[in-house]
Structures are given as structure tokens and as C-alpha cells.
Amino acid sequence: MSLMMPERLYRLLPTIHRLRDAGQGEPLRALLALAEAELERVEADIAGLYDNWFIETCDDWVVPYIGDLLGVRPLRPVGAGVSTRAFVANTIAYRRRKGTAVVLEQLARDVSGWPARAVEFFQRLATTQHMNHVRLGQPCTAALLDAAVAELAGGAFDRFAHSADVRRATRGGRYNIPHLGLFLWRLRSYRIGAGQPGDEAADFMSARDQGLWWSVHPAGLDAPLFNRERTETTLTHLTEEDNVPTPLRPLALSAELERLRQGVAEPLPRFMSEDDPALCVFVRLAGEPAPVAVRREDMYLCEIPDAVELVSPPLPRVLALDPRRGRISFPAGLDLREVWVQASHGFAGDLGGGPYDRNAAVRAAGGENNAFGDPGAWQAGVSHLLPTDGVTLFASLREAVQAWNALAPGRIGVIVLMDSLSEFDARGSLPTPLRIDIAQGSRLLVVAGIWPLEAVPGLPTGGGARRPGRVDARSVRAHLVGDLEVRGTAPPGSPEAGECSFNGLMLEGGLAVAPGHLGRLVLAHCSLLHGFGGIAVQSGGNEHLGVTVQRSICPGIEAPGPLGGIAVEDSLIGSGDFEGSPPEVCLAAPSTAVELVRSSFLGGVAVQTLSATDCLFDGPLDVQRRQQGCVRFSYVPPGAATPRRYRCQPELETAACTAALREVVRRQGREATAAEEAALRAEVEARVRPLFLSRRLGDPGFGQLERRCPVCIREGAESGAEMGAFEFLKQPQREANLQDALDEYLRFGLEVGLVWVT
Numbered sequence: 001m002s003l004m005m006p007e008r009l010y011r012l013l014p015t016i017h018r019l020r021d022a023g024q025g026e027p028l029r030a031l032l033a034l035a036e037a038e039l040e041r042v043e044a045d046i047a048g049l050y051d052n053w054f055i056e057t058c059d060d061w062v063v064p065y066i067g068d069l070l071g072v073r074p075l076r077p078v079g080a081g082v083s084t085r086a087f088v089a090n091t092i093a094y095r096r097r098k099g100t101a102v103v104l105e106q107l108a109r110d111v112s113g114w115p116a117r118a119v120e121f122f123q124r125l126a127t128t129q130h131m132n133h134v135r136l137g138q139p140c141t142a143a144l145l146d147a148a149v150a151e152l153a154g155g156a157f158d159r160f161a162h163s164a165d166v167r168r169a170t171r172g173g174r175y176n177i178p179h180l181g182l183f184l185w186r187l188r189s190y191r192i193g194a195g196q197p198g199d200e201a202a203d204f205m206s207a208r209d210q211g212l213w214w215s216v217h218p219a220g221l222d223a224p225l226f227n228r229e230r231t232e233t234t235l236t237h238l239t240e241e242d243n244v245p246t247p248l249r250p251l252a253l254s255a256e257l258e259r260l261r262q263g264v265a266e267p268l269p270r271f272m273s274e275d276d277p278a279l280c281v282f283v284r285l286a287g288e289p290a291p292v293a294v295r296r297e298d299m300y301l302c303e304i305p306d307a308v309e310l311v312s313p314p315l316p317r318v319l320a321l322d323p324r325r326g327r328i329s330f331p332a333g334l335d336l337r338e339v340w341v342q343a344s345h346g347f348a349g350d351l352g353g354g355p356y357d358r359n360a361a362v363r364a365a366g367g368e369n370n371a372f373g374d375p376g377a378w379q380a381g382v383s384h385l386l387p388t389d390g391v392t393l394f395a396s397l398r399e400a401v402q403a404w405n406a407l408a409p410g411r412i413g414v415i416v417l418m419d420s421l422s423e424f425d426a427r428g429s430l431p432t433p434l435r436i437d438i439a440q441g442s443r444l445l446v447v448a449g450i451w452p453l454e455a456v457p458g459l460p461t462g463g464g465a466r467r468p469g470r471v472d473a474r475s476v477r478a479h480l481v482g483d484l485e486v487r488g489t490a491p492p493g494s495p496e497a498g499e500c501s502f503n504g505l506m507l508e509g510g511l512a513v514a515p516g517h518l519g520r521l522v523l524a525h526c527s528l529l530h531g532f533g534g535i536a537v538q539s540g541g542n543e544h545l546g547v548t549v550q551r552s553i554c555p556g557i558e559a560p561g562p563l564g565g566i567a568v569e570d571s572l573i574g575s576g577d578f579e580g581s582p583p584e585v586c587l588a589a590p591s592t593a594v595e596l597v598r599s600s601f602l603g604g605v606a607v608q609t610l611s612a613t614d615c616l617f618d619g620p621l622d623v624q625r626r627q628q629g630c631v632r633f634s635y636v637p638p639g640a641a642t643p644r645r646y647r648c649q650p651e652l653e654t655a656a657c658t659a660a661l662r663e664v665v666r667r668q669g670r671e672a673t674a675a676e677e678a679a680l681r682a683e684v685e686a687r688v689r690p691l692f693l694s695r696r697l698g699d700p701g702f703g704q705l706e707r708r709c710p711v712c713i714r715e716g717a718e719s720g721a722e723m724g725a726f727e728f729l730k731q732p733q734r735e736a737n738l739q740d741a742l743d744e745y746l747r748f749g750l751e752v753g754l755v756w757v758t
Contacts, residue, residue, distance in 0.1 A: 193342025488518025
């Protein structure tokens with residue numbers, strides 16, 4: 001963009017022409033303004049051409065062209081944050097080190113987006129050593145004195161020697177001369193919290209008091225603590241355990257803390273380093289103004305069962321930690337007031353309330369003109385850490401909502417939840433729902449993120465102001481304990497009913513739509529915890545309401561009366577293990593048309609009309625009007641009442657197997673009997689069904705398909721990816737890209753096997 005003053009073409013004219021133009025209404029000025037706008041576009045395009053010469057700064061559309069100049073094999077489009085830019089940028093470095101383990105590691109990360117560890121299995125073979133060439137690092141007899149090292153046996157960081165394995169590497173074989181292994185991590189590690197108390201950008205989670213112990217998860221769920229993935233700085237560096245998103249190992253963590261207590265300088269801590277520890281705990285005792293950090297030396301590793309009480313003397317800020325369950329326990333007798341934590345948790349992708357980048361969803365919620373980014377919009381912040389003024393910064397969401405409810409109709413509003421601390425919104429013994437009024441023509445966005453403090457000319461150093469329309473939806477996951485109620489106050493039949501949107505919120509309570517006239521309710525990148533009802537739309541005046549759920553986790557959606565429509569995209573609805581008991585209905589809208597796209601339903605679905613694509617229905621499915629709608633590329637349980645289907649499972653697999661059976665028996669000179677076909681159908685239906693790593697919210701693999709899930713489900717979506725909520729990860733395409741790249745960079749005579757750690 002040009003740095004010259006505006007209207008530079010007009011200013012080049014002699015003064016006499018500008019005076020004559022002003023006397024005629026300035027038509028020449030308007031004409032030159034159009035010419036100048038086109039000139040600025042040409043200048044911006046010329047400036048961008050220079051950036052497009054380099055892979056680091058070029059536009060995304062230029063990356064394939066630069067790759068074509070280098071002869072890079074094109075990859076399947078993946079999206080989901082995986083770009084071919086790194087693959088093209090490192091191509092020359094790959095070729096210089098072709099066939100080495102470090103190249104295979106970096107290649108796997110650049111192509112698939114998964115952290116990887118390359119292991120040359122022939123170096124792990126147990127062999128009889130010559131006395132002139134003794135390899136002390138690979139003894140045949142494993143030393144079991146160090147439990148933290150012994151725990152790594154059989155994994156990516158195994159240090160022991162093994163006997164030969166004659167199976168092929170692609171069939172699970174490992175320790176043999178031509179074998180290599182690529183250990184891959186599908187789960188990601190999400191960090192919440194940064195800084196120290198008192199910092200402008202500091203953030204913390206609230207640990208949950210469970211009586212005898214505290215839960216690191218703010219909702220009290222048992223969730224393992226994850227390592228914070230540390231970036232590798234050079235291509236020649238082999239991946240270590242602290243470079244991958246993996247659950248913290250208690251034995252390794254305990255060994256590091258013990259070395260810190262003994263003052264041992266080497267080796268340096270990997271997980272509990274001084275500048276970037278995997279876990280930080282801040283404790284405020286009675287009489288203290290702010291929480292104080294617990295020293296690493298004062299943390300002790302142990303298992304914390306449901307019933308436990310430490311009987312050690314009440315030393316200030318000494319704790320016991322259970323990283324497998326995410327639990328903390330303090331000595332009895334300490335007068336604890338607040339416990340804050342900064343920790344990482346694991347999950348399969350950017351879904352549900354999380355600290356990842358959600359700015360694209362915020363812009364989409366604002367429409368084409370990004371209404372929520374308008375500087376003229378009303379904007380307020382909610383902070384439990386910063387000083388509040390009751391005008392732009394409030395101490396609670398309830399106060400901010402009360403200020404919003406007092407505004408005149410037709411306003412655009414944004415409430416920014418600026419930290420991840422838990423807010424308990426309750427009044428007395430019975431919680432009072434927090435009611436949000438949406439007037440006629442009004443639009444409100446409640447978003448977890450950062451409202452930056454921008455420098456203002458003339459103010460002292462360090463001073464600044466927060467401007468409306470500026471919000472960065474990342475790094476924060478707000479947690480609200482209490483019920484929310486949204487009510488539309490527009491007149492009945494008004495075409496300008498209001499809209500309410502939520503983004504990045506973890507709600508430990510129900511979300512209800514009260515009787516009234518609300519135009520639209522949007523829930524994007526949110527988590528509604530199970531056991532509180534989910535979304536409930538009450539009848540009365542909401543016949544034109546449109547409910548949209550995007551990239552969210554919700555226990556259920558209930559709408560007994562007619563609505564304008566319900567749309568669910570890339571979401572996990574329902575939960576629970578249904579073995580031995582009938583599943584509950586997680587989507588009940590018997591009078592509403594429903595559109596479902598790339599979502600998983602861990603429960604029953606009962607709707608009026610249905611249009612579904614790339615979905616998993618792991619429960620009864622009942623559609624009243626089956627003449628309308630369609631179900632495409634989805635898993636539909638046997639016996640479900642649905643509209644017409646297209647390439648759905650298990651009936652597609654059943655049809656293929658039945659055709660194969662008929663062909664076999666035809667060659668035998670007979671026809672397949674009805675009993676044979678019925679038995680085959682029952683066998684296929686029992687085999688072709690979704691298998692999840694976990695159905696419990698809090699587990700890292702919640703809602704994620706297992707690797708042993710049938711291929712027709714893992715690759716059955718319209719795009720060739722897996723059906724359900726994690727279709728956007730495009731994992732089959734990533735794996736195929738990796739296999740193609742390995743064929744080019746793998747040394748001749750070697751065979752590589754993919755080992756899935758998570």
C-alpha cells in the first residue's frame with residue numbers, strides 16, 4: 001500500500017484547475033479519486049509480487065507454483081491448519097539428507113501435521129558384540145533399576161535391545177534389519193494460562209475443590225495432564241519426549257522434581273523447566289492478597305484416590321500431584337482460599353471450548369460486514385484479574401449482561417470474557433438463571449478472548465485504551481458455573497428479531513431459550529458439560545428461531561415446539577456409555593426441520609424432517625416426515641426410520657457383501673438362501689459400527705474414532721475422511737500424503753511402519 005499522502009493525483013493539478021473544479025462541484029476530483037484507487041491497487045499488487053518470490057512470505061495460492069519449480073509432488077488438500085508451505089520450504093533440505101531418520105521425522109510433521117518420532121529398528125536389535133566394538137548403549141540385558149526409563153520399553157523412546165521380529169513393518173513388525181518405525185501422535189496439547197498474577201496478559205484456570213482434593217480441570221473432571229509441546233529448532237534434531245503432545249509420565253516427572261530437590265544440575269528438566277514448566281500452581285492462603293506460585297521443589301508425585309487425606313504437617317504451599325487424573329492434594333489444616341493452575345490438556349482437534357484461534361468463527365458470526373468488529377458497537381469486558389470500572393470492564397458476566405439489557409433496541413454488542421478463571425453465578429441456595437435480553441434488531445456476541453490494550457498518543461508510557469470492535473478470540477477459555485437464559489423481546493411477528501451468539505465458552509449449566517421472539521441463537525466453539533440439560537428451547541413465540549451449533553460439545557438439544565430450524569455442524573452431541581442400557585435422546589425436535597453436517601450423535605435423534613451429511617448416529621434415529629430430506633455418507637443404525645439414503649453404512653457394506661455372496665454361490669451352481677443372506681446381514685451390521693476411544697467427557701480421546709474402526713466408517717465421508725465430528729481433520733488424507741512422501745524419501749531396501757501412539 002502507498003505511503004504517500006491521499007489525493008496525490010489531484011494535488012498535482014495546478015491551483016487554477018482545482019479552483020475551477022471546486023466551483024463546478026468537484027467532478028474532476030471525483031474522477032481522479034477513482035483513478036487513484038485503481039493506482040493504489042496496482043501498487044499493492046506490485047508490492048505483493050516481491051513477497052511472492054519467497055516461500056516464507058508468499059500467498060497460499062503461490063505455494064503450489066513454487067513447489068512445481070522444485071519438482072515437489074502435489075499433495076491432497078487437507079486444510080485443518082496443515083499447509084504445504086513447510087513441505088515445499090524444506091524440500092531442498094530433505095533431498096540433501098535423503099533417507100536419514102531426521103528427514104523422515106520432519107517430513108511426517110510437514111506433510112501430515114502430526115508430531116513424529118523416527119526409530120531405526122535395526123539399531124534396537126540384540127546382537128552378540130565383538131570385544132573390539134563394544135556398544136555400551138545397547139546391552140542385551142535390560143537394566144531395570146531406573147523405573148522411569150523402563151517405562152519407555154516398547155514405545156517411541158525405547159532404549160533397550162530386542163530380539164528379531166520377522167513380520168513385515170507394515171504388518172506390525174518392528175525389530176529387524178530393514179525396518180524403520182514412524183511413531184505418530186494424533187492428539188494435540190492445549191495450554192491454558194500464562195504469566196504471573198498482576199500481569200496485564202496473565203491468565204489462569206481455577207482448580208475445583210472436591211473436598212479432600214482439588215481437580216485441575218475447572219469442572220472437576222478427571223483429565224490427564226499433558227506435556228506442553230516444545231518446538232524443534234533445527235531439522236537435524238531428533239524428536240524427544242518433550243517435543244510431542246503426550247500425557248505427563250508420573251515416573252519421569254517425579255525423577256525431575258527429585259533432582260531439583262537434591263540440587264542436581266544435570267540433566268536439565270524437560271517437563272518442569274524453570275522458564276516453561278508443564279504445570280504451574282498458585283495458592284492463596286487466608287490473609288494473603290493474591291495467590292503465590294508453588295515451587296517446583298515442593299511438588300510431590302503420588303496417586304490420589306477418591307478418598308484421601310494428607311496427614312503431613314500443614315506446610316505452606318506444598319502439594320501432592322496425580323498427573324494421570326489431574327488431581328492436587330494439600331496437607332490437612334491449610335486454610336486454602338484459591339488455587340489457580342496453568343496446565344495443558346489433550347484433545348483430538350479444535351472443537352469445543354478451547355484456547356485455540358477462533359477468530360474466523362467470530363468474523364463469520366458478524367456477517368459480511370463483520371458487525372461485531374464495528375468500532376461503533378457497544379463492547380464490554382469481563383475480568384476477574386484486572387481492575388474494573390463498571391463501564392467498560394466488569395467483575396462478572398452478570399454485571400455486563402445487566403448493562404447490555406439496559407441498552408436501547410437495535411444495538412450491536414460484544415461481551416469479551418478476558419480470562420479463564422471460573423465464575424460461579426449463583427444467588428442463595430438456588431442458582432438464578434442469568435437472563436440475556438435480545439431486543440428487536442439487536443445482536444450480542446459473548447466471546448472468550450483478549451481485548452487488547454492499545455497505545456494512545458499523548459498518554460504516558462504504558463498507558464492505553466481498549467477500543468470497541470477489537471477482540472482476539474484465542475488463548476482464553478471462559479468457564480461459567482450457572483444457567484443461562486436467552487429471551488427475545490421483539491414484538492411477535494417482527495422481521496427484525498434479535499440474535500445471540502456464544503463463542504469459546506465452557507458452560508457448567510443449561511442454556512435455555514425463554515418464551516419470546518428470538519431470531520437466531522448461535523453456539524460456536526463451546527462446551528456444555530453433561531448433566532445440565534444442554535440447549536432447551538421453550539415453546540411460545542420462537543416459531544421462527546434458528547438454532548446453529550458449530551464446532552461444539554453439547555449433551556443434548558431439546559425443542560418440543562416448532563422452530564425455524566436447527567443446524568448442527570462439526571459437533572459432538574450427547575455422551576455416555578450405552579452398553580447394556582438404551583441410549584437417551586440427545587436431539588429431540590419432533591416439530592422442527594433439522595440439518596446435520598459432519599457431526600456425531602452419541603444418543604438417540606428424533607426430529608420432524610432430516611437432512612444429514614457425513615454424520616454418525618450412534619443411537620436410535622426416528623424421522624417423522626420421511627418424504628422430505630436425505631441422509632448421505634452417514635452411519636445409520638439398523639432399523640432406523642429415515643428419509644432416502646445415499647451411500648450410508650452399514651447398508652452399503654451389506655449390499656456389497658451380499659452381492660459377493662450371491663456371486664460365490666452362483667459359481668457353485670445354486671442360489672443364496674434367505675437364511676444365508678440374513679446371517680450375512682447380521683454379521684456385517686454387528687461388525688460395521690463406530691468404535692470410539694472414549695465416550696466420557698474429559699478423556700483426551702472423547703468422541704475420536706479408534707484405528708480399528710471399520711475403514712468404511714473411517715473413510716466413509718463424502719470427502720474421503722472419517723464420518724462424524726472430526727471429519728475436518730482429514731486424517732485419511734494426511735496418512736495417504738505421508739505414505740506418498742515416504743516412497744520418495746525412504747532409502748532403498750528399507751520398509752517403514754506407522755505406529756499410532758495416540
